[in-house]
Amino acid sequence: MPRLVMKFGGTSVANVERIANVARHVAREVRAGYDVAVVVSAMSGKTNELVGWVKESDPLYDPAEYDAVVASGEQVTSGLLAVALRRMGLPARSWQGWQVPVETTSGHGSARITAIGGTRIGERFEAAREVAVVAGFQGVHPETGRITTLGRGGSDTSAVALAAALGAERCDIYTDVDGVYTTDPRIVPKAQRLDKVAFEEMLEMASLGAKVLQVRSVELAMVHRVPTYVRSSFDDPDNPNPGTLICDEEDIVENPVVTGIAFSRDEAQITLRRVADKPGVAAAIFGPLAEANVNVDMIIQVVSDDKATTDITFTVPTADYERSRAILDSHKDAIGAQEIEGATDVVKVSAIGVGMRSHAGVASRAFAALAEKGINIRAITTSEIKFSVLIDSAYTELAVRTLHSLYGLDKEA
């Protein structure tokens, strides 16, 4: 039998009634001839409740105990879904991370999967066509035998990794939206659902602010070439929409130049003015930030008007902004900057498309269109399949809509 992995997030399993609905989605695929493994998240709100208790117990909690507490949420859902499936007459059982086993690193709270044993689940497929209901987001460290978790959104990663381990035909990620859109439909009503999107594009979209899938899960899907659908659990279980397929670039017949527009408000800008333009200055700036685990993005360096110094601009996650300023202040002498400026009211808007590889001048059309609307560009970065501009956050909607129209992504009325 071909194998299928289905994954359902927190809103899809929010209560017993929603879990029964998930069971109907699973039953459809079993009837269609698949051996099914289902990966589930905790009921929505449960993870926050558990995290709240841990932090109340100790703000400086032990991450291993955090994992033991928080992993219980998925354990509950996996058992309840197995009960619901059996009520429908389908053989089913729950699997905790340590039972599968899903082996991970020891990095409690944000562990990475190192290996998944698919043998035991596979045996149950073959013996009884038994549906495997797997608790997502969690694993076990093989040396300590302790429960680990993969970090927020980790159930997507659990699902894709399990699909790879089981040799599944595809992985279906069920969520509360019906697919991947050209941009956020709440901002651009003319946004369209994509039928297909390339792994590389989805990876950029996820990295650049589209929150449909966890970045790590897209990486895994790309590496293991797992065709992955994003689709809605709120569709009629007997007649669902296919959603968006994330797949190899070659499987997409006609690639548009730009596939989607993403944006991230989680950016802060830091500018160092009149830095002495000498060797080693970049190391003096970025070394201490790297040591403090600050993720620096969009680095731009331009020679100052005095020709002897240089201005350096870069972005950091908003959450790290204050800390980054403090680090730079404490290294001010070594850096030798005359001034350190910053802004948090900025947004990074990005256009993504594998079609950019074969088209020149894609970005420059954007710069012209944004300038025409009076939008000032603070910084630009480009890569093979995307470009990003940093602008004042007040212009977010205008910029996203402008680029969405410019690249022909608007839905026809």
Add this chain to the structure above:
Amino acid sequence: MPRLVMKFGGTSVANVERIANVARHVAREVRAGYDVAVVVSAMSGKTNELVGWVKESDPLYDPAEYDAVVASGEQVTSGLLAVALRRMGLPARSWQGWQVPVETTSGHGSARITAIGGTRIGERFEAAREVAVVAGFQGVHPETGRITTLGRGGSDTSAVALAAALGAERCDIYTDVDGVYTTDPRIVPKAQRLDKVAFEEMLEMASLGAKVLQVRSVELAMVHRVPTYVRSSFDDPDNPNPGTLICDEEDIVENPVVTGIAFSRDEAQITLRRVADKPGVAAAIFGPLAEANVNVDMIIQVVSDDKATTDITFTVPTADYERSRAILDSHKDAIGAQEIEGATDVVKVSAIGVGMRSHAGVASRAFAALAEKGINIRAITTSEIKFSVLIDSAYTELAVRTLHSLYGLDKEA
């Protein structure tokens, strides 16, 4: 270092604040020089919530999935208590049933412990004096690797079994009462807390309706001779009362004739009138009930006034009353009874004491005292260290108080 097992029930770990209080009790014992393993229940109310979800998913749920869901409650508490202990500077970690491991039979929902591996916890004691916080009520079936639970109140059993496996000096069961009383203080204000009670007496008390400890845990404590205290988690953690010690009969210097008065409202009476007094009739009555797993108690047989037939009276748990009547009705011909009567408004009142072994006439004094109060005795059973009378439930309080006074158990004013 001597070892100690402490157990805290649901009300003792009801929220983060109460869990912090538990941590202070544990810290006291660590300071006193013990290597400590703590067994915890789920936060009060959590188990009912989880059970509710399972039953809502399917009233005929799979017991293995029930266990996977319900065991998550203790998992949460174990992690939170480990966090609270570490905050106080004590080395601590949580242990799930499968991590210890606590091996059980496969009887999901009411599994029995078959073996506990104490080696790994012992190693952590010796390496770091690390407090082991063990999720109670749960284990793992060694062949299937699936999570099992021990049934309601099973955390007491987990604690005593762990104490035996670790060779602990004693086991302290913390609860919301401060010890074992001569009878229920809500009914008899003059009830007194016992300093010591013999294993055998406690076993009878638990079996006969005193709900301080689960029967199975007392059996284990008796078999493994684990001195067990029942004490209050609501005492000042720095200056607690010792509670009641359950111990060997020989460790109690002066045994009173009667140690306590227990009562159980969970009894129903069934009487078969004018049963033909011939061989095999008992089998015809009790065989079908045994097959249906009805626990029959207090069997009395008296010859009827016609001398040719016999009346048979016995009790069953109230929950099994209707079912038992139906079973007997369907076997009426084989039994040959003229009439089947029953009553559910009855109560079993028992007096327990190892001192009965060496004193004659203990029960007959009770019969006289009850008759004097106009209390009609429906049935009597006696054993070496207890006797029970079945009476109308309206007389429960009067009968308990009468016996409590009769045997000198009243607290002095």
